Amino acid sequence: MPAKKTTKKPNVTADELKTYYKDMLLIRRFEEKAGQLYGMGLIGGFCHLYIGQEAVVVGLEAAAEEGDKRITSYRDHGHMLACGMDPNGVMAELTGREGGYSKGKGGSMHMFSKEKHFYGGHGIVAAQVPLGAGLAFSDKYKENGRVTFTYFGDGAANQGQVYETFNMAALWSLPCIFVIENNQYAMGTSQQRSTSSAEIWERGKAFGILGEAVDGMDVLAVKAAGETAVAHCRSGKGPYILEIKTYRYRGHSMSDPAKYRTREEVQKMRDERDPIEAVRTLLLTGKHATEDDLKAMDKDIKKVVNDSAEFAKTSPEPALEELWTDIYAEMEA
Amino acid sequence: MATEILMPALSPTMEEGTLAKWLVKEGDTVSSGDILAEIETDKATMEFEAVDEGVIGKILVAEGTEGVKVNVAIAVLLEEGESADDIANAPAEKASAPVPADKAQSSEDAPAAGMSHPEPQVDTSPDWPGGTPLKQQTVREALRDGMSEEMRRDDSVFLMGEEVAEYQGAYKISQGMLEEFGSKRVIDTPITEHGFAGIATGAAFGGLRPIVEFMTFNFAMQAIDHIINSAAKTLYMSGGQMGAPMVFRGPNGAAARVGAQHSQDYAAWYMQVPGLKVAMPYSASDYKGLMKTAIRDPNPVIFLENEILYGRSFDVPELDDYTVPFGKARIWREGEDVTIVSFGIGMSYALEAADKLAEEGINAEVIDLRTLRPMDTGAILNSVMKTNRLVTVEEGWPQGSVGNYISSVVMQEAFDYLDAPVINCTGKDVPMPYAANLEKHALLTTDEVIAAVKKVTYK
Numbered sequence: 001m002p003a004k005k006t007t008k009k010p011n012v013t014a015d016e017l018k019t020y021y022k023d024m025l026l027i028r029r030f031e032e033k034a035g036q037l038y039g040m041g042l043i044g045g046f047c048h049l050y051i052g053q054e055a056v057v058v059g060l061e062a063a064a065e066e067g068d069k070r071i072t073s074y075r076d077h078g079h080m081l082a083c084g085m086d087p088n089g090v091m092a093e094l095t096g097r098e099g100g101y102s103k104g105k106g107g108s109m110h111m112f113s114k115e116k117h118f119y120g121g122h123g124i125v126a127a128q129v130p131l132g133a134g135l136a137f138s139d140k141y142k143e144n145g146r147v148t149f150t151y152f153g154d155g156a157a158n159q160g161q162v163y164e165t166f167n168m169a170a171l172w173s174l175p176c177i178f179v180i181e182n183n184q185y186a187m188g189t190s191q192q193r194s195t196s197s198a199e200i201w202e203r204g205k206a207f208g209i210l211g212e213a214v215d216g217m218d219v220l221a222v223k224a225a226g227e228t229a230v231a232h233c234r235s236g237k238g239p240y241i242l243e244i245k246t247y248r249y250r251g252h253s254m255s256d257p258a259k260y261r262t263r264e265e266v267q268k269m270r271d272e273r274d275p276i277e278a279v280r281t282l283l284l285t286g287k288h289a290t291e292d293d294l295k296a297m298d299k300d301i302k303k304v305v306n307d308s309a310e311f312a313k314t315s316p317e318p319a320l321e322e323l324w325t326d327i328y329a330e331m332e333a
Numbered sequence: 334m335a336t337e338i339l340m341p342a343l344s345p346t347m348e349e350g351t352l353a354k355w356l357v358k359e360g361d362t363v364s365s366g367d368i369l370a371e372i373e374t375d376k377a378t379m380e381f382e383a384v385d386e387g388v389i390g391k392i393l394v395a396e397g398t399e400g401v402k403v404n405v406a407i408a409v410l411l412e413e414g415e416s417a418d419d420i421a422n423a424p425a426e427k428a429s430a431p432v433p434a435d436k437a438q439s440s441e442d443a444p445a446a447g448m449s450h451p452e453p454q455v456d457t458s459p460d461w462p463g464g465t466p467l468k469q470q471t472v473r474e475a476l477r478d479g480m481s482e483e484m485r486r487d488d489s490v491f492l493m494g495e496e497v498a499e500y501q502g503a504y505k506i507s508q509g510m511l512e513e514f515g516s517k518r519v520i521d522t523p524i525t526e527h528g529f530a531g532i533a534t535g536a537a538f539g540g541l542r543p544i545v546e547f548m549t550f551n552f553a554m555q556a557i558d559h560i561i562n563s564a565a566k567t568l569y570m571s572g573g574q575m576g577a578p579m580v581f582r583g584p585n586g587a588a589a590r591v592g593a594q595h596s597q598d599y600a601a602w603y604m605q606v607p608g609l610k611v612a613m614p615y616s617a618s619d620y621k622g623l624m625k626t627a628i629r630d631p632n633p634v635i636f637l638e639n640e641i642l643y644g645r646s647f648d649v650p651e652l653d654d655y656t657v658p659f660g661k662a663r664i665w666r667e668g669e670d671v672t673i674v675s676f677g678i679g680m681s682y683a684l685e686a687a688d689k690l691a692e693e694g695i696n697a698e699v700i701d702l703r704t705l706r707p708m709d710t711g712a713i714l715n716s717v718m719k720t721n722r723l724v725t726v727e728e729g730w731p732q733g734s735v736g737n738y739i740s741s742v743v744m745q746e747a748f749d750y751l752d753a754p755v756i757n758c759t760g761k762d763v764p765m766p767y768a769a770n771l772e773k774h775a776l777l778t779t780d781e782v783i784a785a786v787k788k789v790t791y792k
Contacts, residue, residue, distance in 0.1 A: 032365055036384040039341025041403055046345070051366075069539070102572035112571035119538050119575070124562050130528050131563055134535015141491070141517070141541055164528025171523070249366065250382075255344035257377040263368070270366065326573035327607050329631035 012220060014288035020062065020219045021279045022297055024054035027078045028276060029305045030087055031250075034077065034094055037309060038254045043094045047108050050078035052249040055275035056181050057082035059222025060149055060242075063230050067144070071119040071132040072151035074109035075181075075248075079151065083116045087304055091312035099315030103322055126152055126159035129178070133165045136176035136239075147175045147233040155186025157200045163207075166239070170207040173238035177229045178204070180243040181216070187252040188260040201243035211241025217273040247273070335390060335415055337406035343372060343379045350374045351399045352407060361389045369408070370396070387412050453711035453718070453746075456661050460618065461650040470649040472642045475617035476506050479624035480544060482654070484514055487542060490628055493520040493533060494546030494583075503548045504584065504643055530556030530581070534563045534633075537577040542628060547583035550599050550637065556581075564633040565608030580627045582636035585613070586678060586728050587765060587776060589641070596765035598729035600677065603635040604705040604738070610659055611706040613637040615680035617647035619703055622657030630659070639678045660707035664716075668696035671786050672716040674739060675726035676702040679777070682758075683726045686782035695790060705735060710742050717743055721752040722789040728777055731759040753789035758782050 031049040038047045050057075053075075061082045064070075072079045080090050085101065093100025093111050101111045111121040119135055122128040132150025139146040156162065157180055169176050180200050184191050197203065201211040210232065214225040222244060229240040247269045251258040258266075283289040340350070351373040357363055364386040372381050390411040394401055401407065470478075484490045491514075496503045498511040498521040511519040522529040526547065533543040547553040553560065560581055568576030586598035603611045610632055612623045620638070627634040649655075665680070666687050675683040680701050687697040698716050702708060717723050723743055725736030736757030743755055761775045786792075 032384045035382070039343070039381075039403075040339060041342050044345060071535075100572075102570055102574070105572055106570040110570035112567075112574050114574045119535075120567070120571070122563070124558055127531060127558060127563055130531025130559070131535035131538065134532040134537070135539045136535075137532055138536045138539025138541045141536070161527045161531060164523075164525040165532065167523060167525065168528055168532060251379075255347075255374070255376065255379070257379045259377075263380075326569045326571075328610075329568055329573075329576050329578070331629065331631060 012223075014283075014286070016062070017279060017283055017286075017288060018297070020058050021276065021283060021294075022301065023058045023061075023082060024219065024276045024279065025298065026087070026301050026304065027054045027057070027081050029301050030081060030091070030308065031077060033305045033309050034091070035250070035254065037091075037095065037312070042313060043108065044096065045107060046074065047094065047254045048075040048252065049250045049254070050075055050248070052269065052274075053181060053183060053216065053246045054078060055219040055222050056179070056216050056244050056246050059219045060179065060226040062219075062223040063226030064147075064149065065230075067117065067146045068230075069117045069119060069132075069135045069139070069146060069148040070151070071128045071135060071148065072121070073125065073128055073153060073156065074121070074123045075153070076109065076111060076121045080111060080113070080116075080118055080121075083113075083118050085113050085116050085118060087308040088311040091308040092315045095312040095315070096317065097312060097315035098318045099311060103326075104318040105322065105326065126156035126161050128152060129156065129159075129162045130165045132178075133169045133174050133176050133239075136169070136174040137172070140172070140174055145234060147177060147230055149177050149179055151179045151181055153186065154180060154182040154184065154191050154195065154200060155189070157203075158186075158195060163203070166204060166207040166209060169239040170209050173236065175233040175236070176239045177226075177233055178209075178211075178239060178241045180241065181246055182243055183246050183248045185248070185252070185260065188256070188258075190260065199243065201241045204241040209239050209241055211243065214242055214244045216244035216246030217269075217275045217278065219275055219279060335412070336385060336387070336410050338369065338383075338408040338410055340394070340401045340403050340405045340407050341372070341381055342403045343374050343381070344376055347374045347403060349400050349402045352394050352396055352401050353378060355392060355396045357389050359389050359392055363387065363389060363410070383410075385410060388415075390415070453714040455709075455711045455715045457664070460622070460657060460663065461652060461655065466651045467648040468651055469646045470617050471644055471646050472617045472620050472638075473504070473506055473644065475621035475647075475649055476624055476638070477508060477510065479621040480507070480628070481510060481513065483625055483628040484510075484518060487628075489540065490542045490544065491518040491520065492544045492546065493522055493529060495522055495524055495548050497521060497546050502546075504640060506546070506643070526552050526555040527559070530559040531563065533579060534559050534577050537564070537579040537633075538567070538575055543579045544628065545579065545581045547581065549595055550583050550585040551595050551597055553581065553583070553599070560603075560633070560635070561606055561609070565606050568632070569608060576631065577633045578631045580624075580634045580636055582624075582627075583638060584640040584643070585637035586639055587760075587772075590767060590769065590772060592767045593764035598727065598760065600637060600705055600727065601729050601733055601735050601738075603637070604708075604735060606706075608633065609706060610634045610704065611637065612659065612704045613677040614703055615642065615677055615701050617645070618649045618655070619657055619663070619701075621649060622655050623659070623703060625654075625656045626659055629656075637677060642678055657703065659704045660709055661703070662709035662712035663701045663703055664698065664712070665701055666697065666699040668698040669720055670696045671722040671724060671790055672698045672700060672713065672720045673724050673726060673782065673786065674700045674702060674713055676705060676735070677728075679726040679728055682777055682779045682782050685779045686786065689779070689783055690786055693792075695786060695792065697786060710739070710746075713739060713743065714747050717747050718750045721750050723751070723755045724758060724782065724785045724789060725755065726758045726777065726782055728760045731757065731762050734759050753791070756785040756789055758785050
């Protein structure tokens with residue numbers, strides 16, 4: 001099966017560019033604040049930040065339509081903000097408070113929003129892959145024309161259940177976009193040390209699944225590839241793979257000293273390939289926005305993020321009775 | 334306003350650390366993401382990044398300082414236009430770290446739910462009204478009828494698994510269902526338990542009601558991550574927003590001469606998991622009635638069947654919509670000398686033993702739990718309060734068995750009623766052997782149940 005490389009750059013308006021800039025910046029500032037709250041002991045356990053990978057979810061959400069579904073792993077804060085979930089509810093879940101999306105019972109890795117069609121937030125590496133295909137199965141069963149974005153990392157790509165899922169998704173033509181967020185490190189193990197093939201998306205060929213590699217530091221390239229994938233799935237041709245080459249600036253989790261890569265490597269990505277800086281440059285050089293416009297946006301976002309932190313600090317801890325609720329759903333009469 | 338930079342917690346367990354090295358000095362301008370310092374935790378040396386931009390006004394903790402507590406100010410960051418002189422006036426922003434819930438409330442406040450059975454609540458109503466016409470049906474037919482009736486009732490119910498469609502079921506449970514419901518709703522899967530259990534769970538998240546057949550529950554060990562981590566826990570983790578209304582079903586426990594990897598009884602494993610419901614029926618009417626209830630239940634249900642029972646016939650009521658509620662035991666035989674509690678194929682031994690004991694003048698009350706989660710402990714307690722003696726019967730292994738749990742409940746709730754220690758009759762503590770004579774010994778026998786009853790009745 002030949003690779004189908006998306007080469008066309010989408011026609012993008014100034015307003016769209018500004019939206020992508022704002023959406024990406026929101027994720028970055030939110031994650032920086034989450035890191036800070038973790039350091040203050042307000043967020044416990046594991047906390048996996050999305051900084052550096054913002055263009056992936058923002059580009060793909062730009063290709064999605066209302067009703068499309070998404071599911072991902074534990075590095076999930078960016079996905080939730082990008083699909084329109086409330087930063088207050090996300091941050092309050094990180095601090096384990098009543099106002100969190102899961103009433104404080106899920107935490108950083110386990111959040112959901114039925115309203116925004118966000119199906120988690122899963123802590124077992126690659127478990128979300130068959131679950132995502134199952135969501136796509138439900139849409140195909142209902143013949144509703146929806147597609148599911150199933151996100152997983154380069155590390156998850158080595159789990160057997162991914163290939164069990166590829167097989168069934170192709171066999172049953174499920175409308176599922178498998179999004180491999182390749183940030184080059186599975187926790188502390190580089191792709192070179194963990195993965196026999198350089199191009200992970202090419203593994204789909206064994207199942208007859210089309211796909212392509214995408215520059216994940218370029219939000220416009222991600223959006224264009226997302227549109228190709230969505231069109232493919234929505235037209236009933238079955239699954240599609242996007243291997244989005246991205247990079248996370250921070251450690252795997254908050255407690256990762258990141259000794260498996262050099263400081264220079266991270267700095268070089270930040271300096272040369274930062275997805276937010278790239279759109280900022282496009283906005284300024286295209287005269288779509290002034291420095292002052294961008295400063296104003298930055299200020300607005302800072303306020304949203306600070307408000308979310310304040311909400312997350314002041315929202316009460318869940319009532320003790322919550323320990324015993326939501327274990328079983330009640331039978332509908 | 335100047336902000337204090339606080340000593341960060343860099344792992345879930347860190348309380349203090351060593352400020353190994355400053356990578357900035359007073360007067361340096363920093364922006365978010367710049368590395369400020371190296372901090373040694375109990376596990377590693379970590380880099381500590383700036384969140385805000387500004388100028389390092391003052392370093393409060395010198396490098397090399399050990400035992401710096403988390404949330405202690407280690408430096409002060411100045412914003413544009415501020416000078417180091419302003420620092421003295423800057424109000425210190427203290428982290429409002431919450432008191433962990435487990436320290437804030439004493440554990441005595443929390444009800445020990447799940448272990449509290451003050452008064453046994455017993456529902457002794459019959460399963461069907463007197464005078465209902467009955468027909469003899471095998472467990473196999475009853476199961477198929479239960480599934481088919483629910484599939485006619487609800488379009489979102491579908492059956493998937495290995496060989497369920499064109500082959501008509503590896504054990505012929507789904508015979509004729511492909512013909513009636515078509516390949517959209519009766520779906521052959523590849524041999525890929527982990528994968529299809531995950532897909533079915535995702536389909537349940539998406540609003541469908543899957544029935545997943547495992548050719549045997551031994552194969553479900555490949556899928557147990559999705560059964561427990563994905564299906565059972567999602568309702569709780571999502572704060573009640575979404576769960577997995579679905580049934581995982583298939584034969585469980587020993588069949589005959591199939592060796593260690595095909596003969597395990599998983600009743601005690603699944604019974605342990607909050608979020609799951611577990612049914613393990615014995616009779617054909619219960620297979621049918623509980624299967625219909627399982628499909629309608631909005632939670633993931635583990636439905637443990639038995640290959641040896643598939644071909645056995647029982648009375649099944651001829652009713653349009655016959656269901657059996659979860660959590661209601663059935664008393665098969667009333668007696669006053671001893672209580673025998675069992676479920677699934679264990680009931681064969683229990684009932685046979687009770688017949689033989691009756692010939693010797695010992696009248697056993699025999700209780701079929703039918704579902705293990707929820708478990709009708711009220712029925713057990715009620716009976717033990719009458720008989721004062723208890724024997725539990727199951728084919729599974731002894732350590733951490735269903736009987737062990739029942740024993741603990743009875744000790745806590747009815748200790749004063751017991752006239753003898755509870756005995757748990759179980760399979761032997763060995764992997765299932767193949768040789769016919771060894772297999773017979775590994776399994777539970779009716780004679781062992783009889784011996785246990787005699788021991789607790791001091792006969």
